[in-house]
Amino acid sequence: MKSEVELLASARRYSFGGRMDASGRGPIFVRGCGSEVEDINGKQYLDFNSGQMCAWLGHNHPTIVDAVHDACKSLIHTHSSYYNDKEIELAERLGNLLPAPLQKSMFLQSGADANEAAINIARKYTGGFEIISPHTSFHGMSDTTRSLTFAGWHRGYGPPQAGMLAMLAPYCYRCPINLDPETCGIACLDASFELIDAQTTSRPAAVLTEPIFSAGGVIEPPDGWLSRLAEQCKARGMLLILDEEQTGLGKTGDTFAFQRAGVAPDIITLAKHFGGGICVSSVTTSVEIEARVVADEFIVTHSHSNDPLACAAATATLDVLERDDLAGKARQLGGYLRSRLNALAERFEIIGDIRGRGLLQGIELVRDRATKEPATTEGKAISERCLEAGLIFSIRRDGSVLRFVPPASTSEDQIDRAIDILSDALADVNG
Numbered sequence: 001m002k003s004e005v006e007l008l009a010s011a012r013r014y015s016f017g018g019r020m021d022a023s024g025r026g027p028i029f030v031r032g033c034g035s036e037v038e039d040i041n042g043k044q045y046l047d048f049n050s051g052q053m054c055a056w057l058g059h060n061h062p063t064i065v066d067a068v069h070d071a072c073k074s075l076i077h078t079h080s081s082y083y084n085d086k087e088i089e090l091a092e093r094l095g096n097l098l099p100a101p102l103q104k105s106m107f108l109q110s111g112a113d114a115n116e117a118a119i120n121i122a123r124k125y126t127g128g129f130e131i132i133s134p135h136t137s138f139h140g141m142s143d144t145t146r147s148l149t150f151a152g153w154h155r156g157y158g159p160p161q162a163g164m165l166a167m168l169a170p171y172c173y174r175c176p177i178n179l180d181p182e183t184c185g186i187a188c189l190d191a192s193f194e195l196i197d198a199q200t201t202s203r204p205a206a207v208l209t210e211p212i213f214s215a216g217g218v219i220e221p222p223d224g225w226l227s228r229l230a231e232q233c234k235a236r237g238m239l240l241i242l243d244e245e246q247t248g249l250g251k252t253g254d255t256f257a258f259q260r261a262g263v264a265p266d267i268i269t270l271a272k273h274f275g276g277g278i279c280v281s282s283v284t285t286s287v288e289i290e291a292r293v294v295a296d297e298f299i300v301t302h303s304h305s306n307d308p309l310a311c312a313a314a315t316a317t318l319d320v321l322e323r324d325d326l327a328g329k330a331r332q333l334g335g336y337l338r339s340r341l342n343a344l345a346e347r348f349e350i351i352g353d354i355r356g357r358g359l360l361q362g363i364e365l366v367r368d369r370a371t372k373e374p375a376t377t378e379g380k381a382i383s384e385r386c387l388e389a390g391l392i393f394s395i396r397r398d399g400s401v402l403r404f405v406p407p408a409s410t411s412e413d414q415i416d417r418a419i420d421i422l423s424d425a426l427a428d429v430n431g
């Protein structure tokens, strides 16, 4: 096998850059198991990013490995115009897992193409074309979804798609309209709809939102925000699309994050850990919406739509979700992680806020707790030190938010090790 030096030289020459880590220094991963990954030099890392959040069941989960192995022996890929058994089985399982009226599913590959399909459904169904999303949202990097990814990654890509409108996200730690979250009455929502109503040129088709803004900085809306948003959508004949690609399937401590708010969307998208590490996404809507758009010649299909191998992996994920009570695990381990982060906040002034649910947690770093000046360079330095010491997580909001998404396979002992590494890095950088 080639050495790390040789592989990095080859990567510099042949691999496209354009990734979040621009350093090109490595590490180069070669193996993974549960909550840990190993690089080419045999060094182990605690993976508190779950790969790209897609290995949240744990790397190389045996149930996924078996399902993929079985699918490889029967049928990996097939003609997407016709049904296959794995796809039908998955649609039935998902239809029974989701609350009514969410029942009809299609299976695609990435989170972005699931969100695009959901947008297309909303446009066909409502006859409108405008799509609204909060200003801290991330929905993908296709042209359509990048136009709604208001958390960043816009500069230099040309004009965004027409009809994409931003609304204010309820980022209570840094209220965009400078109100006190205790008494504001969620005024940012009303202000947003005043602007939307002033700007609209047709009936807006949908609001597309995450229930918790993950890439935008692990921002959790206050109680009542999602239900008020659903009412505003209904009043305008718009659909509510929930992007649960990060938050769905147990991670936040509920099977779906929207259940906590007591609101069911018109369309839901899933991706990320849906395939247990295999690339698959879904769009699910009601019988009524599906029937209407299909009658109007709605088609979204890609080369790998409804592939049996990907669908078998997703069904195996649902098996693990139910059999191992992943939502319960996320609550229990997430509570433990949160208590350890809270203890760090007592020692380190730089920790300004701790947020998140279940096994999606984040800390926001500030130079001064009163002014809340974002500690961006400090966050980047902390993340680099942690990586060197064998702990992976991601940074958001230009480095000021550290986001932790440990796999459901993580033990309390592994959380303790991660906290020790983080604590040393905080001490190094922050004194």
Ligand SMILES: Cc1ncc(COP(=O)(O)O)c(C=O)c1O
Pocket (backbone or CB within 6 Å): 109, 110, 111, 112, 113, 115, 138, 139, 140, 141, 210, 214, 215, 243, 244, 245, 246, 271, 272
């Ligand atoms: C909430 C959310 N939606 C959509 C996407 C895009 O998914 P993909 O990268 O699979 O296109 C992401 C990716 O991070 C995401 O976090």
